[in-house]
Amino acid sequence: MNIRLIAFGIAKDILNTSKMEVALAAPADIKSLKERLTTDYPGFADLAKLSFAVNEEYRDDDFTLKDQDEVVIIPPVSGG
Amino acid sequence: MIDIQVKDTALVEKECLDAVRDPGAGGTVLFSGTVRNATQGKKVVRLEFEAYEAMAIKEMGKIAQDIVSQWDAFHVSMHHRVGSLAVGETAVIIAVSTPHRKAAFEACEFAIDTLKETVPIWKKEVFEDGEVWVAAHP
Numbered sequence: 001m002n003i004r005l006i007a008f009g010i011a012k013d014i015l016n017t018s019k020m021e022v023a024l025a026a027p028a029d030i031k032s033l034k035e036r037l038t039t040d041y042p043g044f045a046d047l048a049k050l051s052f053a054v055n056e057e058y059r060d061d062d063f064t065l066k067d068q069d070e071v072v073i074i075p076p077v078s079g080g
Numbered sequence: 081m082i083d084i085q086v087k088d089t090a091l092v093e094k095e096c097l098d099a100v101r102d103p104g105a106g107g108t109v110l111f112s113g114t115v116r117n118a119t120q121g122k123k124v125v126r127l128e129f130e131a132y133e134a135m136a137i138k139e140m141g142k143i144a145q146d147i148v149s150q151w152d153a154f155h156v157s158m159h160h161r162v163g164s165l166a167v168g169e170t171a172v173i174i175a176v177s178t179p180h181r182k183a184a185f186e187a188c189e190f191a192i193d194t195l196k197e198t199v200p201i202w203k204k205e206v207f208e209d210g211e212v213w214v215a216a217h218p
Contacts, residue, residue, distance in 0.1 A: 009202030010213040048218040056135040078214035079201030080113050080172050
């Protein structure tokens, strides 16, 4: 299955792009995506926190991903 | 009323104050967050803000809803700026009106504290000799 990643802030710098497709073995959840990303891009392991959103909501590690899901990488926020 | 905006143009305090005006309000508190000229002694040239706008509006809306239910606020206005900001410019404005002043102070502090924790907006500090995404690393 493929998911579409959207990156903001430092996540964009780590991936060197704001959008990319990732192939994951099904079944996949946020946890497996996180493991995959930190393996392929060690810069993610150095972050203070790494969160993910699907359909504009934060999702926990056990949230199941579907083929063609759009997953937004949320590095530590710093608004205000 | 809840008024949430993410804008790439200058924020205006009066717009937020007007949005929370209410004849029943005994107190209105407005917080304004501005770009400081230095971080830990290093001169800041500018800040660059980036937002995941749809979700940022949704998360700010949750904060505003919490304020209405926890502090009986009449109105909440939250405006956040994105793009490149010079020293002294306003990055965020939060205004809350409540029946009594104590609740307005508390609610406004809750709003900015929670915004910094949950709302998907990122800021990059640009110095004379480099740049850094704020809070990215432990």
